Amino acid sequence: MKEIQVMDVMEAVGKMCIKANTELPQDVRNKLEQAMAEETSSSAKEVLRQLLENADLAMETKLPLCQDCGLAVFFVEVGDDIKVVGGNLREAINEGVRKGYAEGYLRKSACDPLTRVNTGDGTPAVVHFDLVPGDKLKIVFMPKGGGAENMSRVTMLAPAQGWEGIKNFVINRVAEAGPNPCPPTVIGIGIGGTFEHSAKLAKKSLMRNLEDTHSDPEIAAREKELEEALNALGIGPMGLGGKTTVLGVKINMEPCHLASLPLAVNVQCHSQRHEEVVL
Numbered sequence: 001m002k003e004i005q006v007m008d009v010m011e012a013v014g015k016m017c018i019k020a021n022t023e024l025p026q027d028v029r030n031k032l033e034q035a036m037a038e039e040t041s042s043s044a045k046e047v048l049r050q051l052l053e054n055a056d057l058a059m060e061t062k063l064p065l066c067q068d069c070g071l072a073v074f075f076v077e078v079g080d081d082i083k084v085v086g087g088n089l090r091e092a093i094n095e096g097v098r099k100g101y102a103e104g105y106l107r108k109s110a111c112d113p114l115t116r117v118n119t120g121d122g123t124p125a126v127v128h129f130d131l132v133p134g135d136k137l138k139i140v141f142m143p144k145g146g147g148a149e150n151m152s153r154v155t156m157l158a159p160a161q162g163w164e165g166i167k168n169f170v171i172n173r174v175a176e177a178g179p180n181p182c183p184p185t186v187i188g189i190g191i192g193g194t195f196e197h198s199a200k201l202a203k204k205s206l207m208r209n210l211e212d213t214h215s216d217p218e219i220a221a222r223e224k225e226l227e228e229a230l231n232a233l234g235i236g237p238m239g240l241g242g243k244t245t246v247l248g249v250k251i252n253m254e255p256c257h258l259a260s261l262p263l264a265v266n267v268q269c270h271s272q273r274h275e276e277v278v279l
């Protein structure tokens, strides 16, 4: 059984926190560049140009892409042939967040929900663990900004509402959100499972590469259909109008109870930050 030291986890997480908050992933840059080339509105083009310039400056100066450095969200795949030694895995991840957010001068956004007192160090992180075969520990990190997260919703549709009900809910959600989630956004959609699992499916779908195509052609076609419908809303970059309201739509679907149709829409802003490490 392979042993992984908690110190290595902490170091890796610390570095990921800084990198994710200062380097916009290439897939997101590519989508922003493509959108800028395709936009015809001058204000939409200018907003996209500024977003790309902001990404360049963040990379050069190592200053955060956005003042909101997010709540730290992790998806962790734990191989069943590894043993984490020297401490507790969840605590090592939290320690890495403390280190990364302090060393990177990243804004700490975690607070008590009622008193609103800041926890002071960016923790606790939200960590989703999955047990998988193998001898690897895969850690995927996403700093999730509050503005976009606030626009997300979970609902329980009636099964008879089907795809049309899903489509209407997603379109209405993005229309009502308007400029609030800092568009162009990425829309993660979780369909199926249970109430809470649909939200996890939606969040996990945001970890996909923006330029990929779903392996199931039927779902890939539905993603495209929704992307076209959402871009037809005309909200545009930062809500100033244009053809680019979303950079992508990602669907994650699993079976559900025959009496239910759980649906979650997790909205992500243009600052679609994510990082991944395999130990």
Ligand code: SF4
Pocket: 066, 067, 068, 069, 070, 144, 145, 146, 147, 148, 149, 180, 181, 182, 269, 270, 271
């Ligand atoms: S929604 Fe995203 S881009 Fe807007 S303020 Fe929050 S983190 Fe920044």
